[in-house]
Amino acid sequence: MKEQPLVRVNGLRVGRKADGRTLLSDVGFEVEEGRSLAIVGESGSGKSLTARAVLGLLPAGLTAGGRVSLAGVDVSADPRALRRLRGTTVSLLLQDPFTLLNPLRTVGRQIADGLPRGRRTGEEVVRRLAEVGLSADVAGRHPFELSGGMRQRVGLACALAGDPRILVADEPTTALDVTTQREVLTLIRRIQRERGMAFVLITHDLRVAFSMCDDVLVLYAGRIMETGPAKEIGREPRHPYTRALLAAEPPLDRRLAALPTVPGNVPAHDEAAGRCGFADRCAHAVDVCRAGTPSPAPAGPGRTSACVRSAELTGTPDVVPALEVSAGPAEEETVPLLEIRGLTRTFRGASRPALDGIDLRVAPGEAVGIVGESGSGKTTLARCVVGLERPDGGTIRLDGLEYSDLGALPKAERARALRTVQMVFQDPYSSLNPVRSIGAVLAEALRAAGRDGGKAEVAELLETVGLKPEAAARPPAGMSGGERQRVAIARAIAGRPALLICDEAVSALDVSVQAQILDLLAGLRSSLSMALLFITHDLAVVRQVTDRVYVLSEGRCREEGPTGQVLDDPADPYTRALLASVPDPDGRWLG
Template sequence: MSRADHDPSARATTPTAPSAVLAAVPLLSVRGLRVDGPAGAIVAGVDLDVRRGETLALVGESGSGKSMTVKALSGLLPAGVRATGTLELDGEPLPLDPAARPWRTVRGNRVALLLQDPFTSLSPVHTCGAQIGWALPGKPSRAERAKRVAALLAEVGLAPDTADRYPHQLSGGMRQRVAIAAVLAADPDLLIADEPTTALDATTQHEVLELIARLQRERRMAVVLITHDLGLARSRADRIGVMYAGRLVETGTGAQVLDAPAHPYTARLAACEPPLDRRLPLLPTIPGQVPAAHAVGAGCAFADRCELALPDCRSRYSPLLAPAPDDAEHLAACLRIGESAALPVPAPEAAQASEAAAPRTGGAEPALLVTGLVKRFPRTDRPAVDAVDLRLERGEAVVVLGQSGSGKTTLARCVVGLERPDAGTVAFPLSERDGGGPRGRRTTDPGRVQIVFQDPYSALNPGHSIGTTLREALRAAGRPDEDPADLLELVGLPREYVTRRPRRLSGGERQRVAIARALAPRPGVLVCDEAVSALDVSVQAGVLNLLARLRRELDLSILFITHDLAIARQVADRVHVMHRGRVVEHGPADAVLTAPAHPYTRQLLASAPAAH
């Protein structure tokens, strides 16, 4: 047994050495995995091996089959969906039918699932201790259960009194730690983590990932990590698998897959990752969408979006092959394997590039003035927002950064009127062209400001068509005679989407609808609260490019709340950093993100994934 098996400090942030891991017998092995739903194939044939102590990251756009793959491997397929193929756990065959008897002792015990949002996976009406206790194997006595719950809480870095608290009384990072304690209560061999840190800020994300890595070392546990964050996959995984339209198209180490991609899709995906060290004139995107696996014929599913596609690519599919004879661990399914370096770098139009790349320098008319804002909540020892001043100029983008609990979302809710501040003012000065007179005047008219939330699906009524949703917004804005299809065109969606319902749209399309609805009152200020954090990297880039275009065309001011520093770099003219309710640093984005003056800002930058 290696030193890493005894000493948690032996591996702090670096992945397990691949040579040591690959020598082990696979803990989990699946061959020819196919998942079929009512419409046909969702996953069209996947082979995977995961070894003890190894972290395998699965990346790819929404619709690529990642989540359905891991649901099949954890025995949690929804009704009406079935899996075929062969599955072995520690060398023993395991049926892929989730109703089969063996899953009763495997699911939650040997194979555990950690979900993206702990607030929805934890019961809001039961204490955290009770929920961890439910996951303990056997039938421990009350005293033994309390002792084991306290030990699990200590293992994830939480105080014993957390057992008596409810999920809503904890921060996002603390809730995720409780969820980790619950899934580890049965000491599983395999942990499947589905986007476990998407909604967390950089420092909390770092802490949670370090916790998972430490527990993985101490327990020799295998981890399958589902993520759309390529930097996280690179810095945390021993191997990466890239999925597209229900198939694995490339596998290898992080350096192999992301630094020297052999498949054009991987190369395009990696190019969409926003850099932390510089602001791009326009973020690269991948035109088109991932096709459904059942809609793909005999050829490569990526052919219609690929600049390197040959006629043969549309008629036959390549198996996974090594780009070099001596590189058996790096495989890609492409007839032009290894030629992705020939892909041209997308060049933005000159006008767009110059507009998007140049930050505002100040001196413009103010669109939003926040002065001395204070917001307190009952039974808290400090204000959620404490004496915050903020100025947003016409056509400017200001980003508010900070950890969970720093007060940035509360600030945004006060700005749009969803929370009433205890002190201070929020004002939207009107210029002469708005009818405010030479000195301007102040107004709290809600038409001056609108908000776009993180989850567009929960923000849209699933029973209403897109047209109905937009017509309601236009009617509320006093524009009942205008065509909602015009709003769709404004955000880059086809006019015929007016008849569709939200479930028929992708996540990025739903977020564009949410932006269109917010633009119905023609606001001067748009507040975006983590508006792209739940989106795939390529879709995220498209939405950020859209917001940059709307700023130019509508002279729109944007207050952007995010925990992602790379996104902040691409969006912000100026940055405000919040910590414990106060703004601890603010200034031009380049200055704050390149040479931060405050220790807390430096800590945020140090916590960013290594790829950035």
């Protein structure tokens, strides 16, 4: 007789008490012992909301309905039972372990807190650290003394301390570089299989989802669009939304003239009531798609699709093939816009330099990439160029202006340098004033660039980055992540800089929004005759954006050259290791 699934969810619904609005409805899935399920979709699709509803961790003001059974216990009927199961039967691993770990307590004490009574010994803590690939000395250290990858391993050790039968991981590697991501995910999958746990992965990274999990559930606007075995969905998606997401994933093996994008944004659940929620963004939509809300229906063995035309969607995603493009002119043929020679920087107390004699050139109009793991020196290099860090040695020559410390330049020359180069950061929300409207932020940037900053100029700037003029009245909190990044780009280009530095500017975005932003940057680079210095840990992204690439490791340049040449035929073992860490949709990536 077949055992019951460890996770069984039926008719899950989440609503808001204040206004009665529904955020999620009719969500159901099962995960058996030793099996794994990835829940994917864009921001606002309901992924994290589903996980928190299942675990009874919804924010105040939200209420859940439906049935949830964990390890045979109906926790929807008895919420108190769920509290008893947390940590021992089911555990949660979060994206940022800093939200899970106490910065004032040692790692060892925090792992010991979750261990069963009678086993809270130093020896057991050391064993648990070894299970996640950490040495015994880590037990005596605090979270702030560890790298991001080490903190995530500690978070995993804490999540597993109670020997749960079910592990839920919410975007556990989004902020990690590719090699650390591979190490952490390989570790999670190995432990999951050794222990026979049921595993639920929440992610917007399709490569990770298809390489990591047995099954995939695609959410959109709080409803299920498609479910089925990961390999089959990856090979032949049966819903237009899944097909669009897969098409927007940048390829690693070739550079495209433009990335296919998914127009528009995810609507709220109730805004899509009475029709297919994806219809307004779907190239396949017909009248029947707007005549009612389609429910998931069988679309093959073990598969469902909530598309009335799913039988017509066969084969790989049907996007128009993009054209191959060649790299731009050789940068040696022109005087560099940016030239860095012998740049060094060592932070106080560090065991090695953050920058150790870096040389770099960017020609006018050229797109140059910088790739490498966390701690390689990518961001430190960019911050030295814009004056946010002061190098210890070396020179920076920007459009004929030479400096090592931007802040030490005379006021007029410093202003000239800052008109020449601007920077876009990873998190636009932290770089925008939350109490000021978008219009006020952009007007200030325009005035700083010597323009009048009036409503017409603000509207023109918004339209340049693909936003409507009405966005000027909104606060940053009222925008999606992709919209906020467009605002950050608009602010950066207000003065028409000759060089735009993007520091992990798309790493936190959904694949569909990422494609939109990358296409936007390509268009701006062309229309504004602007050079680009693009910092990323995503090799597929750097392939799409840049003409040349520098590979950094531990503050040194390991390899540089035309992007296609470096990625197709890497000369340095470190570059080859980075390429080997890119997730393989067929599952070979994790061995």
